[in-house]
Each structure stands twice: as C-alpha cells, then as structure tokens.
Amino acid sequence: MSFTRRLLLKTTAAGGALAAFAGGFSETGRKLAKGAWAGEKPENAISGNAPKPEFRVDPTSGDIALTPGQIVAYTGCIGCTTLCGVRVRVDTERNRVLRVAGNPYTPMSTDPFLPYGTPVQDSFKALSRFQEKGLNGRSTACGRGNAVLENVTSPFRITTPLKRVGPRGSGRWEPIAFDQLVREVCDGGDLFGEGAVDGLKALRDLKTPIDPAAPELGPRVNQVALITGVPDGRESLVQRFFQQAYGSINSVGHGSYCGGAYRAGSGAVFGDTKQQPHAKPDIANAEFVVFIGTAPSNAGNPFKRQATLVAKARTDGALRYVVVDPVLTNARAAAAGERADWIPIRPGTDGAFAMGIIRWMFENGRIDDRYLSQPNGKAAEAAGEAGWCNATHLVVVQKGHPREGRLLRASDLGWVTLDEKDRYGDKDAFVVLDPATGAPVAHDALTTAATLFHDGTVATGTGDLAVKTSLTLLREEAMRLDLRAYSDACGVPADVIGGLARELTSHGKKAAVNAHGGMMSGSGFYNAFAVVTINTLLGNLNWKGGTIVGGGRFPENGDGPRYKLASFPGQVKPSGLPLGRNVPYERTSEFKARKEAGKPYPAKAPWYPTAPGLTTEWVSSGIVDGYPYPVKALLLWNANPVYGIPGAHRFAQKLADPKTVPLIVAVDPFINETSALADYIVPDTVLYETWGWTSAWGGVPTKMTTARWPVLVPRTDTLPDGQPIQLEPFLIALAKRLGLPGFGPGAIEDMDGNRHPLETAEDWHLRAGANIAWLGKQPVPDASDEDIAFSGVERVLPALKAVLKPEEWRKVAFILARGGRYQNQAEGFEGDRAAHRFAKPLQIHNEAVGTSKSSLTGRRWPGTATWMPPVFADGTPVSRVHTPADWPFQLVSSKSVLVSAYTIGATRLRHLHPENPVGVNVEDARRLGIRTGDRIRIATPGGAELATAIVRHGVMAGVLAVEHGFGHREYGARTHVIGDHRQPEVPGIAAGINLNDLGLVDPTRTGASVWVDPVAGTAVRQGIPARLERVAAA
Amino acid sequence: MDQSRRNFCLGAGAATVGAATLSTAPAEAAVARKGGDPAHRWAMVVDVRKCVGCQACTVACIMENDVPENSFRTIVSTYEVTEHDSSGTYMLPRLCNHCEDPPCIPVCPTGATFQRRDGIVVVDNTVCVGCAYCVQACPYDARFINHETQTADKCTFCVHRVDAGLLPACVETCVGGARIFGDLNDPGSTVSKLVREQDLKVLKPEQGTQPRVFYVGLDPKFQGRVDGTPTLWRPSAHAERSLAGKEHA
Amino acid sequence: MDTNIVEIINVTREVAWLPWAVQYFFLIGLSVGGLLLSLPGYAFAREEWRRLGRVALLVALTCGLAAPVALLSDLHQPGRFWHFYVVLRPTSWMWWGSLFIPFYVTGLLVHGWACFREEFQQQGRVDSRLAALYRLAALGGGRNDRLIRGTGLVVLAGAALVALYTGTEVAVVKARPLWHTPFLPVQFLMTALVGATGLVLLLNRFAAVTDHEVEVQANRLLAGALGGVMVVGGLWLALGLFGIDRTHAEALESVAKSEAWRVTAIWAVLATALPFVIAVAKPKGTGLLTGLIAVHSAWMFRWTVFIGGQTVPKTGAGFYEYALPAGPDGLLGIVGTAGLWVFLLLSITALLPTPPRSAPHPVRAVPAADRAVAAE
C-alpha cells in the first residue's frame, strides 16, 4: 500500500470515526450546551411540577386558605356508569382540571359521608391532615376517575358539528355550521349527493300509520329511533324532546347489553319486568355475601362505593364473601384471606348452581318460613318481617285451563265481581290457604301466616281447580334434578354447593346473593331469576345486612315542587309498538294473520313480552331487517352498540348503507365505533363541562342525587349567543325548527302558572335543581357566601341568578356547592330495617313470565326460577348446534378494573395496562402448548381473532377470559380527517381484542340477529362457544 | 455501625476509605438531615387486605406530581397467586419507603438526594447530575430518571401537600382505604397506633433500610423479589409503538 | 401444589445506567489494563517487554482519554459535572471516582508523554514540517527512565484507585445481588487485563507489520489473565452454588432462572476457555482471533453486568426486556465511543508512527543507570 493511499485511508477513517463520535455524543453535546438544565426545568426544586396545593390547612385551627388561581368544585364523574360525585381541582386560568378526587358529601365516594349541612369550608377540613380527619373521611375517585380528565383535552374530541364526506364510515368529515346542521337534519334534502333524504320534519308524522294493516305499530313518527347509552343525567330533557315533543315511542338505552338479563331476572322476582327493580347487598352490614357473576371492586355498580365497602367490611367488619365466577378478578383479594373466596363456575350455568342451593335449602329446611308464609304486607309487618312475597299465593295449574299459570284470584272463585278492566288488577285479591281451616281465603284477609306448601284443588263455581302455592311450584322445579346433576351442569362440586348453602343460611337476614354481568349468557334470564330467588328464600329484603333497594333519587324532573318539568301543554303521548318487540306477539296483526293461516308460530323473529326496550333487537332485526317496521332516522346519544353488543359489528356494513337507515345523527364527544357510521356528529361536551342530575343505580340506603355542573369552560365551539355546542342547544334548536311544543319561550311552567323559557341548557338543568331543592319535608338551606366562595360555584352564579328566582338561586347554589343533594347517612336505616323499602310483594312465581310464550315455538315459559341450559331463540340448546366437541372452549368477558370502553384514549391508563391478553387455563394451555405471551387464534361460530395469551390458574378450565374495553377500531385507533385536519392515529388504542367481535348470530332465526337470551332478549357475551389454537410464540 | 452500612464498604482496600467515611451512625445521619420539621416523622401504613387494585393511587400520583408518561412513583403490583389449589389476586402498593437508613443517600455523589428532618427522602433537582447511582442503590426500584427533568425522581410523600396540611394524593384517593399516612412522632396518630398494635412488616427487611412504609397483611412471598411469571406488558416508551396495529384473523 | 404467581400488572424500570456506562467501564478497564501491561517495558525498563509495552501504552492512552467522555454522557445532566467538585461526599464511591479519574488520566498523559518523549525527540530529528512541534513536545529531552518510572508509579497508583473505585462502586450496590460481591472488583480487573491484552494483540496485528514476538508474549499473558478469570469465576460460582456465602447465593439466584442468563453463562465460559486454549496451544499467528475474542469478552462481561444486571427486577417477577435503542442512549452511543477511540488511535499513531523494527533499540546497550544522564 502506498504511503499516500494509506494516509488517505487513515484520514478517511479518522473522519468517519469523528463523525460517529459526533453522532453518538450529539445528545451529550446538546445537553452540555444547555448548561445547568439539560432537561426541562420544573417549578420546584423538590416537588417538581406539582402544582401548588389546592388549599392550605392551618395545623392548629384547621382553617382553610384557598390557593388563588385554583378552585375545588364538587361535581360528577362519567368515567363509567357509576357516575360518582367527585371533587375536581381546576386551574382556572388554563381552564384545566389538575386532579380529581372524591366528594365527601356523597356516599358514592365516601364512607362515612359528611352530614349534608356541613359548610363547604369544613368539608375541605374533613379531607385534610387536620386531626387526621382526612383518613376517616377519605373521599376518593378510582383509577379511571383519576385519569378520565384526559378526555377533556383528548386530541380525539370533536368540537364542531361534522357532516360526512364520502360514504358512511369513510373517516372523512367536513366541519359545518350549527345552523346548517340543524337545517339539514330537520329539513332533509339531497344532503350527500346520493338522493333525497327525509329530515326530521318530514318524518314527524303523528297520524299516518306505518302500516294500515297493522295499526298497532303506531304512527310513522315511530320510524325515528333514538339509542342512548350512558345515562348521564340529561335523559329527562332528551325524553322531553324525543318522546313528549317529537312523539316517537322508540327510545332505548343500553340495558339489554349492560346487565339486562340480571335486571330481567330481578324484575321477575320484584314483579315488574319493565322497570326491573333490583336490590343490592348491604355490604357494610352483611355477614356473608355470594357474588354470582358480579365482581365487587373489580367492576360492579356502584363500582367505587362497593369497592370501598367491601375492602372495609372484609377487613374491619364482619363480611365474608364468595365470588362465583369463571374468572378470578380483583374481587377475590388474596390478602383478605378467609374473608374472600373464589369459586369457579362454568359459564352460563348459574341457574344450575342457584337451583342446587335452593334444593339444598328446601331439603334441609333452611328457607325463611316465617318470611315466606306471610300472605300480605300487614301480616308480614305483624310477624316482624320487613317485606313479603307471594310464596303462599295459589297458582292455577289445571292443564289447559285458560288461567293456567296465573295466580288464582278472588274473582276466579266468584268472591267478587269486577269490571273487566279491574279484573285481575289490584282490587282482585290473590288466594291463599288459611292454615287454621285449610280453606282458601283472600290473601289480604289473613293477619297471620298462610299455608306455604299446597298441591291440590280448590272448589270454584265451575268445579274443582288444580292449584299449587307458588313455593310448591318452586320446590318442584328445584327438586327436578338432584344436587349431583346441578353440580355436573355448573362444574361446582356438590359439597361446595351444599357448604355454601349452609353458610348462606347461617346468618339470618345478614346474608345475601348478588349478580350482574355474569348473567349475560344464553340462559341469563332464568339464571338471574334463580339467583335472586335465593334472596327471597332468605327473606333478606329491606333488612340491614340483607338486600336493599336503596334510597333512590331526588327526582329533578317531576311536575314540581317548583317547575313542571314532567309535562307541558301539547305534549304527545307516543303510541304504537316499539322496535324492540317487547310486547306480546299475540297482540299483533301478524299473529292474527298467521293464526288465521293456521300457523301462528313461529313469528318472523322473537318477541319479548316481559322485556323493556331492546337495543339488541334494534340493531339486528329491527334496523337491518326493518322488522316489525323500517327505521328512517336513527339518533345516537352517548351510545356505542356496535362495539358493545356481541355480534353487532357485523351489521356495521349494513348501517353504513343509507338504504338501511337513510339518516343517522350521533351526539357524542368522540367518534366511536357506532358514531363513525353516522351522517352527522354533533359534538357533545364531556363530564366536567356538563350539567346533569344523576343518582346511584342501587346499593345506597339513603336518597341521593348527584349534581354535575360545568366547572370548566367547554372546549366545543360556541354559538353566537355564547352557548357551547352540545346536546342541549342541539335539541332545543331542533325543537324550535320543527315547531315542537315544550321548547322555546314560555315552555316551562312554574307552580304558580308563570311561564319560563327553555332556550338554554341552564334553563332546564337549573330549574331541575330548584325542584330538587324543594323536595322533601323542607327545602335545602341557602348557600352562604362562604359556601359560594369556597366551592367554585361563583363560576356559574351569573347563570343561577339569571335563570332562577331570587328565593331559588341560593338553594340551588347550596346543592351545587355540595355536588348534589344527599340524605344524611343516619337516615338510611330505621333500626335494623332499611328506611327506604320495597313494599310490593316479591314473586316466587311470576305469572307474567309464567304465562308468556315463546313467539317462535308457542311454548310457555316457566313462572318460577329454574335451570335451563343456554339456548337459542327456538329453545334449541346451544351445545346441540355448536357442539362442545367442535367448540371445546367458552368465551366470557369481564370488565377491566382499569378501563371502561371509552376511557381507552386515556394514555395514563393505557400505559399502566396496555393490552388485554386472553386468559387461558393452565391445563388447557399445557395441552395446546400455549405459553404466556404467545399469539393465539380464537375462533367462534361468529368469527376469529388473533390475541395474546396469558396462562392463568385463575381461569376455569375450558374458559377463555376476555377483559372488556380493548380491541377498539375507533376512538383514535383509526385516523379521521376533519376538513383538512387529520386526527392522530394511536395504534395502542386498537390493542387487544373485543370479545364482541366474536359474537354469534342465532342460527335458529331467519334474518339478522345476534344471540340473545330467549326471554329477556339480552345480549349474550358469556359462554360463547370457541376454539383455540396457538399461532406463534411470544 | 449497623450491618447495612458495613456491607456498604466492600472490596479490597475499600475498608480503610469506607471505615473512615461510612462510620456515620444513623444518629449522625439524622443530624445531616435538613429541611422539614423535626417534630414529625412521616410514615405510611399500607393495609394490603384493603387494597382493591384500582390504581387510583397510581394515577392520582401521576396527576398530582406531573409524573412523566410511562413513569411511576407508585404502582400497585397485581399478581394472581395460586396455592393449595386456590387462587386469589394479590395487590401490593409500592412506593418509596422513606427509609430510616436509605441506601440511596450515601451513594449520591452530589448531595442532591437527602433526607428531611421529618424523614422524607427527597431529591433536589437543581443539584442532581442524573448519574442514577441512587436508582441503582434503592433496593425497591422506587427511583427512576425523569426524562423530562433529566434528574432522579421518586415519591416525595407529596411533601408539598403534607407541608400544606394535606394528605398525599395517593392517600386521599385510596378507594380501599389501604393507604394510611401520618406522623410516627405523634403517639396518637393512626400510623403510630398501627405500628404499636399490629404485626407490621416491611419490604426486604434484610436490606437493613428500615422502611417507613409498613404493611399489614404482607405475604412473605411478596416481601422481596417476586418469583413468578412476569407481566406481558411493560409500560415503557416503546410499549405504545410495539403494540402494532390490530390484526384480524 | 406449588405456589404459582403470575404478575398481572406491574411496571418496568428501564436501565438507568445506559450503554454509555458499559463503554466507560470497558474503556477505563482497558486503559488500566493497558497501563499495567506497559509498565514492565517502560516503567521497569524491561526491554523484552518494551515493544509490547508500547502497544499497551497506546491502549492505555486511547482508552483512558475516551473513557471519561463516555462517563460524562452517562450523566443525564452532563453540564452539571462540576457539581461533583463543590461538595464533600466521601460516602459515595462515585464521588471518589470523580477525583480519581482526573488524577489517573492526567497521570497517564504525563506518563505517556514521558514514555514517548524519546520518540518525540526522534521525530524532531526527522526532516518534516512538524519537526519543530515534535521538538517542542519533547521539551528538549529524550528518554528519561527515572521520569518514566516516577510517573509510572504515580499513574500506577491512579490506576489502582480507578480499579478500586470502579469495582467497588458497583460492588457496594447491595440492592443488586449480582453486583454485590467482593469478587466483582477482581473480576473487573482480571477481565480488564484480558481486554487490554486482547486489544494489544489486535493493534499489533493491525500495525503495518505484525510483530510476532509481541503476539506470542501477549497471547501468553492473555492465557494467564484468562486463567485468572476462570479461577475467580469458578470461585464465584462455587460460593454461589454451594450457598457458602449468602451474597453469592443471592447473586446466582437472581439470574439462575433465566434462559437468557444461562446462554450468557455458556457464552462467557466459551469466550474464556476458547481463547485460553488457543493462546496456550498456538500463541503465534492466532493473535487476531484471540485478541478479538478477548476484547469481546471483556466488553461482554461489562455489558452483562451492567445492562444484564439492570434487567433483573429488584421487586418484580421475571426479567425486564432490554432492547438496545438506536440513538445516542444506545447503539449510536456505543458506535460514538468507538469512533472517538478510533479517532484517538489514528491521531496518536499518525503522530507517533510505529518505530521501524529493523532499527534495534539504540539504547539497549546503555546501562540503565546511565540512561537518564545520557538522555540529557
């Protein structure tokens, strides 16, 4: 090598080396150049960027010194449907929420909670270190509740009305003016260059029947339908608009894909399958609770309150509890030792488990005879009971008798003669046997116990009639199978069932069972019916430590005491047959026609006479097949059925076709899997920006209403008059353009007949607040100036003063300052009974259920709790169609303890728990060679998905456990282009899988369907048959 | 000289240097403390039996202290534990122990890490050089380098709140009521009572750090390094990236 | 049934000592090793060691200069490095290190100058444009063995302190059982010698003409160093395996369950045994191979200790995964330090080209005691 070449080489090498050095040390160089602060300089040398504390507490006096620039306000959370009252710390200048914790006045966040009269300043004291008050008076927000403030500043929020560009679901939108939005939605026209679309104006036809041949369907206005999801406390206004003013009967919530099956089963027991009352265990005072398909502290509602109470009761209190669940969740805390237990159960078999317990109770004489044998409320009261049930009421069991399955009535025995309309009504007594004489008597005629078991006849004017008591029917049902058979069905060993039953019946009224999401299987209704019936046999309703219905709410939407919000002149009473077909098929023209044709059954698709509205049927047969009638316009508010209903995703394509529904308008702050298919999206405000009056959906002994009020300036665009664009101005503008009654100037009447406008959100919500303030024996006190100063209510004071009367605004301020109205804790119980009781009889035999028929088979459903394996609509067991040999696994879904479906965008939660690997049982995994972290393929008759496996002991063999809330396709998982702005796309939001993408259709039905419980019509997300295979290593 | 300090000066020849410099008894170490009010000795008791694993504490801490993304001053480690055919979920809140004898302090070459007279161990971010020696020395993985400030970061017991008469953020919002905060110097405080009356445990006692975060219901299996299958998902900067787009089979 | 634990939610702590630290400990180790190897030939004026010593000195200098730069980069606030020097923190080995490093590096420079002064002088006699500069660098003198020995002893002290502090700094970290063993400083030193010898072999190989004598010498040294490494490693393992000593048992325990660590262990054994066998069996002509393996195993040892060590969670289950980032805190940093080192090497060797072998060392005949005088 020549010298020069060598030199050249060396110099080049040296140059290269130097370049590498420069590259490698660039960062160091940059940092060096920055000098003393290579990073970002935080505010404080020790506490970094932590903002100044919201207030300071004097260590000796406890006096509060507020921090300028910040307010602490008590408002509401929408991090999940629990809807807790929370305290929000706001940086007023930046209009940002700094942090969220609990509101010490509300039982949703605090136990024990503060007396309602406590001055706001003292409530701050109660949260502080001062005298360690803050430890006992601790008021909390959960992990989601702490993170959901990210939704306010989320880059995925929409802030201006959007109109789709290109086909539905294309992800391209143009921002449009509010006026244009209202005009187009009302007036219709060739909105998308795809031909004429009817607007809401044309569709509001209150007279013309949808089908003259089927007048029961109602007028054409019913072809406009509304799905609402999270009931965030503004429903009363929405219903005023949609049902009372616009006039459609078709408004539905998310119940049928929430815990509808449980609620339906509970409704059967509580004797109201439409409102579906339910009770919750009094966790604080119970000694033993069995949670069957609900997971307190992992999910459950009220999530946070239950979590707090369970933690306290299992540690400091008397509580022992057992969670019966195919999957181990946080509900079974190992550290609680004996106090918490977990029993795995095969999905969808809780009916067998519960009936096993019931059988054991009967066999071992461990039912609460004294409670069960009381024929009426008075006798029960006299016997020292806190409620009663129809266990002793006689049921007609005569085969072929027109009243078969019905409860025997006084009129059946000719004891009374009543008008046809009153017959079998409240005035028509039930019949029981007097144990003294053995003779039938009216149930309300006895003052003591009636005969509990009877299988025989009673004499009627027309001969002997075979009857049994309700409890006899239940006992027969329970005895149908022996414990072993029940055990074989549910996978819980017989001795465990017996042991549990013994324990459950060893605590008097201080024991309870509870259920919820775990009932969402193909046998959910009867599973839930059976589970809730256990409580009836325990006689624990209305008892401290038993089950309680709770204090309920201070209704804001009544006709008074200050404003008539429930009614208005010109209001429409919607009529017709709802889209969910939740009415008896036998009353339809279709039935009549088919009957005439000689074949009344099957109906085209199932009908659900004992159910409330069913979104499950709406999105499948209803909207897609147009059965019983087509939908012309669909409104969505805070709902996401495409993501939330198992199997519904397959109809996304259909929904995207304007021929299926010509107009879809969504009101939502985010673009979710359903609203992505809309024609228009109206930006709604998010939690801390909104008004709303909410309450607990159970489990709180006292009466309460949470006030959610805007503690931030909304980030949506504003209208010329300064109102932020959100749900309320949209509805009001629609109403005005459509000329609907009940909105606009003079729409709200006060109790003196004066009229007040309904032009803004405040016009409604503040008057609702005034109603709340005046409820009860006496109105709430006036807020003091100090209350106002400390609570941040100052912010909305101008609105209060503008809308409310001089004597009102301080009272409403009193409520807002405390984040709601709350009955004092001490008033929850009177002695050992609940102050707010369920007074009507519980149903051992529910005649509405027992006389309803499957519209596919014409067969009657049992009227008591029973065990029925998961079936399809025509009663075919699912395992016969999709055999275990072919589909050896069953998918179940449990809520993520951290995320709810719409908090997936919160990065702080995602970073903590970025994915939802599917839980596979150790033995199954070993057999299939699957290890934690492996990629697996899960196939069901409804589809296939790739997922990541986590091998667990805490998943029952044969079960695949999917945590709910992941596997999104929207919310930021996919880019949307709005005008020329591209929303970011975050792959992490799409991480994991959504069980619902694997949901089934019902092969026994024709037309569009998702698999639902045949009685309750509720979505099936538990026990979906599946196959599993390993795809790749971790 | 206690055991941990003796162990500190290992290595041939180091003994001389070590003995001269490390013989500081804890009492002397206490003298070296600065700031804070010596009238107090802040501590936490975590009642594991009450923890529901809701991570409210974790997120509250992040929000309160502006903890950078993918970093954590506290976390509730959640485990599925199976023993004798019975499975349960074990939830273990972890944070800085504000040790009485904290190994993170002697290693600090600049004095940025120090202990206040009320026992709270803090980092002065204007002094810290970001050498991460303290990160290595903490036996509890309680420390990390804050990538925004480029200095050591950890739980401060929310010193700014405590000084203002408030409770730490994680304590305020603890849904299960598992986190109890207070003053060990006050015999009437809840933590003092618990320390007197309950059989409290600490994490890694053999490290001799004398933690001032105590646990009720701490299972020995979780006292040190946990022997088990690790989590699949590691929250870190690349977690978001590596979870590539959704596949559909 | 055994206890089975599955972590459902937990967090990772990322490594806080970055690959920069590996580079620093590697380079400073090599420098110390190089210095030690250079001592017989220079400070102790053993002529048969001098050619090897010269290469070793190059190793010591180039690595010793590059190392602190890597260390600086491992500080997340490099601009605050001076904070070390305005406090008294005798409890911190790192603080001591901040004193030792400048002491050592300065000593090394002075010593290097003393050693090369002779060459400066010679270069100053060659007719070139730089001659004046060389003459200036020689400060009007030549080889001065007393000066060399004097500076050599000082820098030896510096090297000892550096070796002590680097090893101890890590070994005192009780929180990491893997680090917390009295063996670690010894292992660092032994592997440093291995690495330095390896680098000598490589530089020797890449010099214009491979010096086979040096190669054989170095290979023998290497074999010795590797033997030492094996003995220490064996002891470490034995103490751990038989649970004789708690810290070792814990150190072993902390990684025993990991597949990756088992692979690393096998690798380490191979990387020690293989060059050992080669160096013993065929010391000539194998320098490139043994040198490469040796350098690599010295680096690997540090990588494993630092990066590997930090992937052992202190409380969590299993092991953290480490993925080498591409940027300055990862690959680019490693390449960058290598670049710096190459640059330093090229610069120094450009300034001080290897003296031609044919010219036997003129001073050989002169009695040692007279040299200093002669040079003046």
Ligand SMILES: Nc1nc2c(c(=O)[nH]1)N[C@H]1C(S)=C(S)[C@@H](COP(=O)(O)OP(=O)(O)OC[C@H]3O[C@@H](n4cnc5c(=O)[nH]c(N)nc54)[C@H](O)[C@@H]3O)O[C@H]1N2
């Ligand atoms: N963390 C969190 N909490 C929440 C919510 C949330 O999104 N996240 N959402 C709130 C809402 S809307 C609701 S409705 C409630 C619901 O609260 P839960 O009913 O408590 O919750 P789910 O997860 O729906 O179901 C409860 C459990 O049923 C189990 N399960 C599944 N199949 C079966 C079965 O066949 N039998 C039995 N016995 N169990 C089964 C599941 O594994 C799950 O753990 O939670 C509320 N609270």
Ligand SMILES: Nc1nc2c(c(=O)[nH]1)N[C@H]1C(S)=C(S)[C@@H](COP(=O)(O)OP(=O)(O)OC[C@H]3O[C@@H](n4cnc5c(=O)[nH]c(N)nc54)[C@H](O)[C@@H]3O)O[C@H]1N2
């Ligand atoms: N596989 C499976 N499926 C399930 C479940 C399950 O456990 N597993 N759970 C079921 C249950 S219990 C339920 S209740 C349903 C829920 O299902 P849905 O009620 O249909 O929908 P959500 O996903 O709760 O979200 C409703 C909408 O509210 C919007 N929203 C969120 N925060 C705010 C706010 O602050 N303001 C306003 N205006 N809007 C907001 C969101 O953007 C979202 O579009 O899903 C059900 N689906």
Ligand code: SF4
């Ligand atoms: S339980 Fe739900 S509503 Fe309550 S704080 Fe948590 S996220 Fe918010």
Ligand code: SF4
């Ligand atoms: S990172 Fe900061 S606090 Fe920690 S040891 Fe280094 S200088 Fe001290």
Ligand code: SF4
């Ligand atoms: S837990 Fe770690 S960081 Fe906290 S004081 Fe103890 S050693 Fe230091």
Ligand code: SF4
């Ligand atoms: S005390 Fe403060 S800094 Fe420490 S973990 Fe709790 S919230 Fe975080």
Ligand code: SF4
């Ligand atoms: S907030 Fe309390 S209950 Fe919730 S995870 Fe943290 S320590 Fe546990």
Ligand SMILES: [Mo]
């Ligand atoms: Mo729900």
